[in-house]
Amino acid sequence: MSSKNRKKAKKITIKEIAEKANVSFSTVAKALNNDPLIAKKTKERIIKIAENLNYYPNMLAASLRMKKTKSIGIILNDLTNPLYYETIKIIETNLSKRGYTIILSDSNYNLEIEKKNIITMMAKQVDGVIISPINSASENIDLILKNDLKAVFIDVIPQRKSISYVCINHNTAAIKSTNFLIDKGHKKILLLLGPVNLSSSETFLRGHLETLTLNNIKKDKSLIIYSELSINGGYEIMLKIYNNQEYKDKFSAILCISDLLAMGVYKASIELNFKIPEKFSIIGYDNIFVAPYLNPPLTTIHAQKTKVGIYSTEILLEKIEKNIKDNKKIDFEPYIIERKSVCKIKKSNKKNHYKIRKLK
Amino acid sequence: MSSKNRKKAKKITIKEIAEKANVSFSTVAKALNNDPLIAKKTKERIIKIAENLNYYPNMLAASLRMKKTKSIGIILNDLTNPLYYETIKIIETNLSKRGYTIILSDSNYNLEIEKKNIITMMAKQVDGVIISPINSASENIDLILKNDLKAVFIDVIPQRKSISYVCINHNTAAIKSTNFLIDKGHKKILLLLGPVNLSSSETFLRGHLETLTLNNIKKDKSLIIYSELSINGGYEIMLKIYNNQEYKDKFSAILCISDLLAMGVYKASIELNFKIPEKFSIIGYDNIFVAPYLNPPLTTIHAQKTKVGIYSTEILLEKIEKNIKDNKKIDFEPYIIERKSVCKIKKSNKKNHYKIRKLK
């Protein structure tokens, strides 16, 4: 039998089963859906035939008819960021346990792509989405609301009322980390944020500045830097800054809004040959799985990634399956995990700092 | 206007547009699909109306009719493994550029779940799948073939003829890494594999054993350990072995089939207070993005993850869109990236080794 002769597997449908079983196709449908009205005998017969024919149902047809797809859209911003790993894993586990399937997409921190992704999800008739939106006030949020797309937002809190979200409180993160550095004697802090249009950058910045104010620390615009959220982003910033006279002695600590940025600083530290934390103390955000393995182990703000996954799917499934209308708003309080990348600043330095301030 | 009164957004279809435009719904369909037969004027009118109504097509219906879903199934084994993310990222980027959507699932190295995942993909009528199968000879492979599901296999090479795959050559990986260790003077190598039923464990083991034979090194079954493919897997193995008399002085290097396992060894090294590479040289596999940041930077075998993503989507799309039947078989030759986790073994040790052998 040559491979040319191999019979092309025709997709078998309930009609074919009906033919073989000598019943109508609607009987088959009922039998396969375990309808109690169908006689046990015929039911068993039909099921056996279906198995023999290697039948599996066309969910497209069923979904079209039932207006339920058992698919959930997941819209994230950079699949390469380990921040997402744990969240995706638990979402997949929980959803597939409940018979749902995941449609995954990546917006790349780009509002146009995010819009396209949302529209695709609607076109594919997902039962709901879990989305990490780029901007808390963008039109894309309204697009979701206007179309009654069931959604739970993660990571950033949209500026709308009737919305469910599960987030890490970035404000708390900023306050705790800034205070942590100040407590260690750092008054000159370089802040590395993500892209400007990213709402979490904004929120974090606000918390940071407020904390500086409360501690009577002068703000310095040049110490706030927006960057791509990646190792390379942090790395390139450091390359630019390190030998720049403008930044000489201007900061003793670097607060990074993502552990990836912190890793970029680590990378630069090797190339530029500066020591962490002796030269610069570093603090990250997210507590990605590698943080304890870095050299030195990274002090960072822990984000409850698994919890975000668990709660977001739970809330979404309630909306979908129990048609629950009221919105749940959950935010987790992140906390510092102290490791070895932040050191106490020496008194002498502090003095030095005051001197400089007085000289101004 | 109370929120109760908010008009529920009815999903609008071509029928509604047809009504508003005073044409038949098939005219609308053609207009929206840019059918050249439709008059420019009406076309523009219809498109405008569609936009105003905020119409987006129901792809379910279209897919059912056209027998094309523009969805691709991705079936992997542990979404928590960083190994996958570079691949997923590029697959997502390339596919979404071409109008495809990704349905993602995780088999957890479990053949039952893998089977379920494959069936779900078929039920959802994906146009094709990219799958990292657990076992190269499992029934699940046949399930795919029997149903003419368009597929490209990654990571493991199925033992079937008419199949397309894009893989890293695990045999080469094993040979190169084993030789690398031997060249550095290591003759007592502990091999940390993944789960037993995982084909890559098998392939790797074969290459390793052959290389030992070629180098006249005695094989020792107790030095081959199967483990869960995770940080914790490697960690727990080390905890068990380290203080076990049976293993005392039995190995000087650890060859890990995954960088995650290597990280587990690193974790254990801190807890048990042994030095890498002084006490044990470590070599990993995959070259995940963190490898250079570990302490010490991990010497590992580089796997071309991005290339796997690029080629697998390319091949799959050719099958789907150009209906190309012949199978492409690509395997990449992995190569060692030397960093700091392997050291040369001291002469004295070598002598010691011979002594022990003679004593046997």
Next chain:
DNA sequence: TTGTAAGCGTTATCAA
């Protein structure tokens, strides 16, 4: 250039 109608594979209502 536009409209009619059949069909994709299901589910679900009603009739037999």
Next chain:
DNA sequence: TTGATAACGCTTACAA
């Protein structure tokens, strides 16, 4: 207990 039929929202061949 089973069967006929309409419907889900779209594409497409054919008729007008």
